[in-house]
Amino acid sequence: MTTNHNPDTDFGNLGCIHGVVAMTEFSRRTSAGVLTAARLMVSAAALGAGAFVLTVPSVIEAQSYSFNSVSVEGNQRIETATILSYLGVARGQSISAGELNAGYRRLEESGLFESINVEPRGNTLVVTVVEYPTVNRISFEGNRRLDDDELQAIIESQPRRVLNPASVTRDAQLIAEGYSQQGRIAARVQPRIIKRSDNRVDLVFEIFEGDVTEIERISIVGNKAYSDRRLKRVLETKQAGLLRRLIRRDTYIEDRVAFDRQVLTDFYNSRGYVDFRVTGVTPQVTRERDGVFLQFNVEEGQQFRFGNVTISSELSNVDPDDYAAALNVKAGEIYSPTAVETVIARLERLTIKNQLQFVRIEPRITRNDRDLTLDVEWVLSRGERIFVERIDIEGNTTTLDRVVRNQFKVVEGDPFNPREIRQAAERIRALGFFEDNVEVNAREGSSPDQVIIDVDVTEQPTGAISFGANYSTSDGVGLVGSFSERNFLGRGQSLRISVGNSDSSSNYGVSFVEPNFLGRDLAFGLTANYVESTPTYAEYDTRSGLFEPSLTFPVSEHGNLQVRAKAAQTDIYNVDDSASTVVKNEGEEGALTAGGLGYTYSFDNRRSGLNPAAGYYFAISQDFMGGADEQYMETTVRAQAFKAIMNEEVELRATFEAGNLAFAQGTSRVANRYFMGSRVMRGFEGGGIGPRDADTGDALGGNSFAVARFEAEFPLGLPEEYGISGGVFYDVGSLWGLDKTYGANILYQDASIRQVAGVSIFWTTPIGPLRFNWTEALESRAEDKPRGFEFTISAEF
Structure with a gap:
């Protein structure tokens, strides 16, 4: 019984591995006598007579043989005993032809031999092998x-x-797949071997990397409710454009396209299109394999709204009316799975607060195709009595276990809640400490009513050193540098050290945050900074220092409260002789130090609200400060709302800001008064409005300000991948109030209104966001300093 199994050892005729699709198997060349299950050739001696050959399979399989000895030839590294164990033949053992054939197959499948020859010679079975060579060295070219x-x-x-x-x-395929993940689907890999002495070889992978395969065009077929432009803004994959050498998301990567399928589904589902599906994604590769035309085929379906929204209970001790207030959705609102999940979470928190355990909240949905509504009934019923036995965490080499455990609202011994486990997995991913392949799974524990939660993570770098630049027509060129660590010492803490310098200021800052202070949902923060400023509109310099520890904690679903202590020092120096009398007198007071307490309440549902096309933000802050020479209260308010209209093609934004300094002792100074630059009210230079010395023209700032900004951003009809959009805006506001004038002739102390209108061009580039504003002052005062054009850019690298 003889067969040879010889690979083409120089790999010359193997072809190349192209991308991740075209594969060329190694050719297997065999000699004329190939052992198969259908034919077995056995030479035997019978009764000392001449040899005869059996060739009928049915007869062969029925016969058995016994060999007095087994001889193994040709092996150099592989032990004879190992070969015989694979073969399953021992001296004197009776063996059938089928068993002998199976033993040969085991030898072949071991992958250790280039050729195998199994031949009976009388009462001796001779096994001749040629071993595969040993890999001496692996190299890549x-x-x-x-x-x-x-x-x-x-x-x-x-x-x-x-x-x-x-x-x-397989290795050649894996290498090609690695390049494919970088968008190089034209990559080719050719494996070759070079023979060395002592049955050794060098394995060489010759690699042609090819160019990046760019997305030449993205098209979406089947969409009616939302335009291609709007949907392309959702996709992670972008179309190659003018800046194709800089944009990194315009390369074709299969995993990214698969992610985009889910992103599109989530986008439509959150807007009431419950039947939406991506029927297929068709990539058409160019002949040169350097470009792809990508087509998403979708079926939108109809948009559904909430119908009847009710709650019921299958538990005798639970009155559903006690939980009706938790239903924060109303009939007629656009249906969203997120809204349903939010109600479930609110109901679960309420049942726990009422000391009810193992209550299951099940949304029962009834579809009404005639009026395109979904009736939702949240049913409170008895759930299974399953407890969390333990939480096992693996893969965190740097991050402490408690950092991961803090993302769970449950601990060992608590009732098991599958929805909470899913949310914990999302919170772990959102930390940014681990790669995206975070796995959180539940399995049965030591008993059927116990579960073990397995968390498997892979660490990723969390520190960064960045250098950046920014430019604005008001502040000039600025350079910034920072070191940040989001997972300091593996404790989940964040640390940031920053240094910045511009034409008008220098600043140095350190900030530290412990997000789970004392093991609770309580963030401890510590901020210290020092700023030296030379305002372009002033004849003096200022410096200020701040030290601020704080505690921040949630007070509602979207609301947070921060309480803090503050220590601040301000100084006015290098006052020019030509400066205003007000500034000179304030500068003579020297450095002033004050300390106090403050708080900030904020409410923000712009990202986590039920309506993805609308949201608002509100914050109010108050600081109560006192020192040897001054006592004052500072109050600031900020509110912002946005809404997307016209199928989310146009975004409307409205912002209101106001601030007030009220001194009970001492007076305000230019070092702490408000100055409304273009970042607060567009269309004016820094110090361009508000109280001003009529004799010197110096801007003095004000104790109070208020401004309202209204803006609309819309597409300009250019390809979305260019990142260019347009806008119009209208700002109205005022800056007023001084505590002491020192006899100077002061203009504009009253709350006289200024109004500005303008147009904007927004350009999102790889080096940072650019904004161009062309403004026109609709209402101003004679000594104000309007500005007709503004340009800002910010980048980190």
């Missing part, structure tokens, strides 16, 4: 985008191990 260490980590083949042709084929 032609690789620039992925270094040798990265490629070595991908492949299965290893030095000082037996060469396996099947593994080499």
